[in-house]
Each structure stands twice: as structure tokens, then as C-alpha cells.
Amino acid sequence: MAWPATLARKRSDPLCAEHVRFLAEESKGGVLHCFALDCSASMLAGERLALAKGLLTALFDRAGAERAEAALICFGGMRADVRFGPAVPRWWNERWLSPVGGAGGTPLALGVDTAGQVLARAARTQPAQQRVLWVLTDGRSNDRPVRPTAVDRIVLVDFERDAIRLGRCAQLAREWGAECVRPEELIALS
Incomplete structure (x- = not known):
């Protein structure tokens, strides 16, 4: 009163x-960083998945230092699983990502849809919270996922390194009004 x-x-x-x-x-405002990690077979080529896991560890460390919440969705094969959160990653370390392997196709739409569900739940419980979706992928998918609605900012981290580049991450970023960055750009900021 x-x-x-x-x-x-x-x-x-x-x-x-x-x-x-x-x-x-x-x-309670704050920030939720929702990471969707592509664990498909194409991410194993050129150690893309290893680079993505290293970058993810640095991003989780940054989120923990900022006392921001984080969530991790891993998608590959025919699945998309919530592996962490949303929660403040107080005890996060690279050992949590070690068992994450890669195989199968790239169910990009399923991964984005699962992340969208996590973000929508967060929006209902904490409407003032800023929600950021990070999609770490090489874009080697024919899926055309729908942009999640309960997100304030989207960052597509493009791991495509093939001689013949398809440019699907950049195309999706344009369609969604999102940012598209290379992993090297984020590593420089860490």
C-alpha cells in the first residue's frame, strides 16, 4: 500500500x-539470452561445432558475469532439446558442453520453434525482461523457420565456411530483421 x-x-x-x-x-527486467546451437553433422566439418561450443562457453560466462539469464537449446538429427535454463548460469563451464555431439540433419525450424517456446514462456512470466535469441548454425538447412515473436533481438552466428557458400544465415537475418555475424567478430569482443 x-x-x-x-x-x-x-x-x-x-x-x-x-x-x-x-x-x-x-x-524485474533483466536479460534472457537464449542460445540455439546447431548440432547437425554439417557442423562437425571443419570443427565448426567445437568452435561454436567454445564461443558458447564465452557467451555463457559473459551472461553469468552480467547476472543475465541464459537458456540452451541443442538441435540436430530430428530433435531439439532444452539443455539448460532459463536460469542465471552461475556454475557454467565447458564440461557441460563436452557431451554435446553432432549428427544427422539440421532441423533449423524445430530448433527455432523450441527456442520460441522458451522465449514465449519467459515473456509471460517476466514481460519486462529483454529477450535475445542467438542462433549458432552453418545454415545448411532447407528449413525456412518463422521468426519467433517473443524476442527483442536476434543474432545469427554464421559458421558457414565452405568454398561454395549458400548464404542462408544472411538471407534469414534479412527476412527476420536480425543481425548476422561471423564467430570471429564475437570472439574479438569476448
């Missing part, structure tokens, strides 16, 4: 329900 506002409204009148004022509860 907001006593000063209530008493100011009451003035010299007897206190009644119309006079009562309440404190506006401040919403």
Missing part, C-alpha cells in the same frame, strides 16, 4: 476504499 498517496487522496475525509493507493510493483 502506498501510504503517502493514500493519505494525500484521503485529505481530511474518513478513509474509504476509493482513497487507497498501491505501490506499483517494479517488474
Whole structure:
């Protein structure tokens, strides 16, 4: 109850329900970084998955230092699994990513849809929270995923290094109004 506002409204009148004022509860803002990691067979070529896991460790460390929440979705083969969070990654380290392997196709749409569900749940429980989706992939998929709605910012980290580049990450970034960066750009910032 907001006593000063209530008493100011009451003035010299007897206190009644119309006079009562309440404190506006401040919403917990903060940030949620949702990482969608491509664990398909194509990410094994050229040690892309190893590079992605190293970058992911640095991004989780940064999120923990900022006391931001993080979530990790791994997608590959015919699956997309939530591996962590959303939570503040207090005890995160590279050993958690060691068992993550790569195989099968690239269910990009399933990975993005799973991340979208995590972000939508977070939006319902913490509407003031800023939500960032990071998609770490080589873009070797024919999927055309729909842009998640409960996200404030999207960063596509493009791991494509083949001689013949398909450019699907850049194309998806344009369609979504997202950023598209190379892993080397993020490593320089870490």
C-alpha cells in the first residue's frame, strides 16, 4: 500500500476504499539470452561445432558475469532439446558442453520453434525482461523457420565456411530483421 498517496487522496475525509493507493510493483527486467546451437553433422566439418561450443562457453560466462539469464537449446538429427535454463548460469563451464555431439540433419525450424517456446514462456512470466535469441548454425538447412515473436533481438552466428557458400544465415537475418555475424567478430569482443 502506498501510504503517502493514500493519505494525500484521503485529505481530511474518513478513509474509504476509493482513497487507497498501491505501490506499483517494479517488474524485474533483466536479460534472457537464449542460445540455439546447431548440432547437425554439417557442423562437425571443419570443427565448426567445437568452435561454436567454445564461443558458447564465452557467451555463457559473459551472461553469468552480467547476472543475465541464459537458456540452451541443442538441435540436430530430428530433435531439439532444452539443455539448460532459463536460469542465471552461475556454475557454467565447458564440461557441460563436452557431451554435446553432432549428427544427422539440421532441423533449423524445430530448433527455432523450441527456442520460441522458451522465449514465449519467459515473456509471460517476466514481460519486462529483454529477450535475445542467438542462433549458432552453418545454415545448411532447407528449413525456412518463422521468426519467433517473443524476442527483442536476434543474432545469427554464421559458421558457414565452405568454398561454395549458400548464404542462408544472411538471407534469414534479412527476412527476420536480425543481425548476422561471423564467430570471429564475437570472439574479438569476448
